[in-house]
Amino acid sequence: xxxxxxxxxxxxxxxxxxxxxxxxxxxxxxxxxxxxxxxxxxxxxxxxxxxxxxxxxxxxxxxxxxxxxxxxxxxxxxxxxxxxxxxxxxxxxxxxxxxxxxxxxxxxxxxxxxxxxxxxxxxxxxxxxxxxxxxxxxxxxxxxxxxxxxxxxxxxxxxxxxxxxxxxxxxxxxxxxxxxxxxxxxxxxxxxxxxxxxxxxxxxxxxxxxxxxxxxxxxxxxxxxxxxxxxxxxxxxxxxxxxxxxxxxxxxxxxxxxxxxxxxxxxxxxxxxxxxxxxxxxxx
Amino acid sequence: xxxxxxxxxxxxxxxxxxxxxxxxxxxxxxxxxxxxxxxxxxxxxxxxxxxxxxxxxxxxxxxxxxxxxxxxxxxxxxxxxxxxxxxxxxxxxxxxxxxxxxxxxxxxxxxxxxxxxxxxxxxxxxxxxxxxxxxxxxxxxxxxxxxxxxxxxxxxxxxxxxx
Ligand SMILES: Cc1cc2nc3c(=O)[nH]c(=O)nc-3n(C[C@H](O)[C@H](O)[C@H](O)COP(=O)(O)OP(=O)(O)OC[C@H]3O[C@@H](n4cnc5c(N)ncnc54)[C@H](O)[C@@H]3O)c2cc1C
Ligand code: FES
Ligand code: FES
Numbered sequence: 001x002x003x004x005x006x007x008x009x010x011x012x013x014x015x016x017x018x019x020x021x022x023x024x025x026x027x028x029x030x031x032x033x034x035x036x037x038x039x040x041x042x043x044x045x046x047x048x049x050x051x052x053x054x055x056x057x058x059x060x061x062x063x064x065x066x067x068x069x070x071x072x073x074x075x076x077x078x079x080x081x082x083x084x085x086x087x088x089x090x091x092x093x094x095x096x097x098x099x100x101x102x103x104x105x106x107x108x109x110x111x112x113x114x115x116x117x118x119x120x121x122x123x124x125x126x127x128x129x130x131x132x133x134x135x136x137x138x139x140x141x142x143x144x145x146x147x148x149x150x151x152x153x154x155x156x157x158x159x160x161x162x163x164x165x166x167x168x169x170x171x172x173x174x175x176x177x178x179x180x181x182x183x184x185x186x187x188x189x190x191x192x193x194x195x196x197x198x199x200x201x202x203x204x205x206x207x208x209x210x211x212x213x214x215x216x217x218x219x220x221x222x223x224x225x226x227x228x229x230x231x232x233x234x235x236x237x238x239x240x241x242x243x244x245x246x247x248x249x250x251x252x253x254x255x256x257x258x259x260x261x262x263x264x265x266x267x268x269x270x271x272x273x274x275x276x277x278x279x280x281x282x283x284x
Numbered sequence: 285x286x287x288x289x290x291x292x293x294x295x296x297x298x299x300x301x302x303x304x305x306x307x308x309x310x311x312x313x314x315x316x317x318x319x320x321x322x323x324x325x326x327x328x329x330x331x332x333x334x335x336x337x338x339x340x341x342x343x344x345x346x347x348x349x350x351x352x353x354x355x356x357x358x359x360x361x362x363x364x365x366x367x368x369x370x371x372x373x374x375x376x377x378x379x380x381x382x383x384x385x386x387x388x389x390x391x392x393x394x395x396x397x398x399x400x401x402x403x404x405x406x407x408x409x410x411x412x413x414x415x416x417x418x419x420x421x422x423x424x425x426x427x428x429x430x431x432x433x434x435x436x437x438x439x440x441x442x443x444x445x446x447x
Pocket of ligand 2: 324326329331332333344345346347
C-alpha cells in the first residue's frame with residue numbers, strides 16, 4: 001500500500017499553485033485532504049508525479065455568510081462545515097449532509113473542494129451543491145471563471161475543471177424553507193447506496209418550489225428537475241409524492257455493484273426520496 | 285523524487301526525519317521514529333488503529349503523507365500516559381474491560397482523548413457517533429463506550445475539584 005514516487009510541493013498562494021499546475025502539466029494534481037486521492041494512489045489507481053498540496057493557502061479556507069450569500073473556501077473541511085454556527089443557521093442542510101459523510105477522522109481532513117472536485121459519483125456534496133444551485137469558482141492561468149454545479153459533472157471523475165485550474169470557492173444563495181439530506185448506506189462511514197438532497201418552500205399550504213438532487217445513482221450526480229416540478233403547486237399529498245418519485249427514478253441510471261443490483265438501487269432510491277420529501281415538507 | 289527533511293513535534297519533542305514524499309506518516313512514525321503505539325490495522329483508511337492527534341485533530345496516519353505533516357504537532361498514545369502513570373482514559377479502559385487483544389486500543393484512546401477535549405460531557409450516543417471511525421474486532425464496543433463515559437465523568441469530577 002505504498003504509492004509510486006512523486007515530487008511534493010506546498011505553495012503559499014493560489015497564483016503559485018496555478019503556476020505549478022501549468023508548468024508541470026497533467027502529471028500534477030492538487031492535494032486537499034487527500035482522503036480520496038491518497039487511497040487511490042495507494043491502490044495505484046491514480047498516477048501522480050507531482051502533488052501540489054494546498055494546505056498552506058489561507059485564502060482557500062473559511063466560511064462567510066453575508067447578504068444571504070454563503071461563500072465557502074475550497075479547503076474548508078467537513079468538520080468545519082459541521083461546527084460553523086453561521087452556516088448551520090443559513091443552510092442547515094450542509095450540516096445535516098456533512099454529518100453523514102464518512103467518520104470523524106475523515107471529516108477533520110476531507111474538504112468541501114476536494115469532495116466536489118473529485119468527480120466520484122459516491123461523494124455526497126456534489127448532489128447537494130446541485131440541489132442548492134451552487135456555483136464553483138475555478139482559477140487557472142487565464143484567470144477566474146464560474147461554473148454552475150448543475151453543469152460541472154460530465155462523467156465519473158470527469159468534470160468541467162481543467163487540469164491547471166484550482167477550485168477556489170463554492171457560493172450559493174442561502175436557501176429558505178424546508179430541507180433534508182437523506183442517505184442510505186450499508187454501515188456508518190460508507191458511501192451512499194442512494195442519497196437525496198432536497199430544499200422546498202411552502203406558500204399557502206402548497207409547495208411553491210422544490211429542488212431535488214440525487215447521489216450515487218448515476219455516474220454523475222443528478223439534478224432531478226422533473227421530480228421537483230411534480231411537487232410544485234401540490235400539497236405534497238401521496239399522489240404528488242408518488243409522481244415526484246417516479247419522475248426521479250426516470251432520471252437516474254444506477255449500475256449493479258457491491259451495494260446491490262439495479263432493482264435494489266431503484267427501490268432504495270424511491271425510499272430515500274420519499275423520506276427526504278416528507279422530512280423537508282415537515283420543516284417548511 | 286528526492287528525500288525531504290521533515291520536522292515534527294511528537295509528544296512534545298522536536299524530531300527531524302528524512303523521508304520520501306510518498307512515505308505515509310504511520311510508516312515514518314513506526315519504522316523511522318520508533319513510535320509504535322499507533323498500529324496498522326487495515327492500511328485502507330477504515331479501521332482507525334493508526335489514529336494520531338495531528339494539530340488537534342484525530343487523523344488516520346495511514347492516509348496522510350509524512351510530507352503533509354511537515355511542521356505539525358503530533359500526539360500519540362505514548363504522549364498520553366505511560367505504564368507508571370496511566371492517563372485517565374487508559375485507567376478507565378483497564379477498569380471497565382475496554383479492551384481484549386488491545387490492538388485497536390491506542391487508536392481508540394487517542395481518538396477518545398480528542399473527543400473529550402471537544403465535548404467533555406458526551407452522551408452515550410455522542411460517544412458512539414464520535415468513535416465511529418475506530419473499529420474493534422473483540423469487545424463489541426459496549427465496554428469501550430462505558431470506559432469513555434466513565435473517564436469523562438472522572439475527568440469532569442477532577443476538574444470540578446480543582447476549581
Ligand atoms: C473511509 C472513508 C469514507 C468516506 N466516506 C465518504 C462518504 O460517505 N461521502 C463522501 O462524500 N465522501 C466520503 N469519503 C471521501 C472524503 O469525504 C474525501 O475527503 C473527499 O471526497 C475528498 O476531499 P479531500 O479534501 O480529501 O480531497 P483529495 O483527496 O485531496 O482530492 C480529491 C480530488 O480532488 C482534487 N482536488 C482537491 N481539491 C481541489 C481543489 N481545490 N481544486 C482542484 N482540484 C482539487 C484532487 O486533485 C483529487 O483529484 C470517504 C473517505 C474515506 C477515506
Ligand atoms: S490502518 Fe489506518 S485506518 Fe486502518
Ligand atoms: S480489543 Fe481487540 S481489536 Fe479491539
